[in-house]
Amino acid sequence: MPIALVTGANSGIGRATAIGLAGEGVHVIVASRSAERAQPVLDEIAAFGGSAEYLELDLSSMTSVRTASQSFADTRRNLDILVNNAGIGVNRRGLTEDGFEVHFGINHLGHFLLTRELFPNLGSGSRVVALASAMHFRADGIDFARVRHPTAFIGLAEYATSKLANVLFTRELARRRPGIRAYAVHPGLVRTRLIPGPIRVLSAPSMVSPEQGADTVLWCATSEDVASESGQYYQRRTRLPPSSQAQDDDLARELWERSEEWCG
Numbered sequence: 001m002p003i004a005l006v007t008g009a010n011s012g013i014g015r016a017t018a019i020g021l022a023g024e025g026v027h028v029i030v031a032s033r034s035a036e037r038a039q040p041v042l043d044e045i046a047a048f049g050g051s052a053e054y055l056e057l058d059l060s061s062m063t064s065v066r067t068a069s070q071s072f073a074d075t076r077r078n079l080d081i082l083v084n085n086a087g088i089g090v091n092r093r094g095l096t097e098d099g100f101e102v103h104f105g106i107n108h109l110g111h112f113l114l115t116r117e118l119f120p121n122l123g124s125g126s127r128v129v130a131l132a133s134a135m136h137f138r139a140d141g142i143d144f145a146r147v148r149h150p151t152a153f154i155g156l157a158e159y160a161t162s163k164l165a166n167v168l169f170t171r172e173l174a175r176r177r178p179g180i181r182a183y184a185v186h187p188g189l190v191r192t193r194l195i196p197g198p199i200r201v202l203s204a205p206s207m208v209s210p211e212q213g214a215d216t217v218l219w220c221a222t223s224e225d226v227a228s229e230s231g232q233y234y235q236r237r238t239r240l241p242p243s244s245q246a247q248d249d250d251l252a253r254e255l256w257e258r259s260e261e262w263c264g
């Protein structure tokens with residue numbers, strides 16, 4: 001049975017992705033920072049005869065990321081699919097436990113470390129899907145000083161930067177690990193907790209359900225149609241060019257090298 005790990009699998013797109021994968025006969029590791037919030041997903045998967053287990057993971061703590069990846073690595077199982085889904089949206093401020101601006105620290109750096117620590121379990125043909133966003137088009141590069149000394153007010157610029165980092169990470173992962181298939185996905189505007197209430201109301205007609213948002217994620221994670229591709233950006237099952245900054249190989253390399261340094 002193939003194995004997938006989905007971060008932030010207790011809510012929104014991650015939850016729909018975990019249930020979708022389990023429905024396709026994949027054993028799903030429901031990674032979440034709360035066993036209590038993950039339980040309903042485990043119950044729902046068990047109810048239709050699917051297979052899943054819980055893994056505690058807090059992406060705002062490198063210690064937690066290392067503990068989680070080590071506990072999976074100790075089982076010596078191959079990881080066929082890693083979905084780096086968890087994330088925080090705007091209206092968030094502050095630093096992670098390790099002193100990084102929260103969007104950058106959780107949305108990018110936590111996932112960078114998780115993926116790197118899981119390299120021994122990611123075999124040839126394993127897939128890594130990153131939940132990016134069309135918001136990455138709004139990013140004005142990556143200010144590497146500011147990710148340690150944030151000035152976030154509403155967090156919009158910080159969120160956009162973290163999503164640019166997700167696309168760059170995917171590009172660089174594909175270059176450094178040709179055996180791994182890496183995909184960055186924009187899920188659409190999805191009706192989840194991540195979207196602030198007023199925007200959810202104003203944008204209601206153009207929003208899609210978490211299941212619809214998870215569709216391209218599941219497609220990248222499992223479809224033969226994309227099996228030969230890596231390092232690209234997708235929306236609605238279509239490969240699209242990301243922003244010019246997201247195609248900047250020097251920036252992708254610099255982000256990777258700095259992330260390695262930061263993660264130790």
Ligand SMILES: NC(=O)c1ccc[n+]([C@@H]2O[C@H](COP(=O)([O-])OP(=O)(O)OC[C@H]3O[C@@H](n4cnc5c(N)ncnc54)[C@H](OP(=O)(O)O)[C@@H]3O)[C@@H](O)[C@H]2O)c1
Nearest residue numbers: 008011012013058059060085086087131133189190192194
């Ligand atoms: N919704 C959209 O329109 C949209 C558009 C583009 C991209 N995306 C991306 O899609 C992904 C999923 O978001 P969503 O819309 O499904 O939002 P969501 O329902 O709020 O889900 C976010 C998930 O991330 C988890 N999470 C947050 N901080 C965490 C941490 N420190 N450690 C571990 N897990 C953490 C949350 O867990 P808790 O329950 O513990 O908080 C939750 O499970 C995000 O990466 C987001 O940027 C969403």
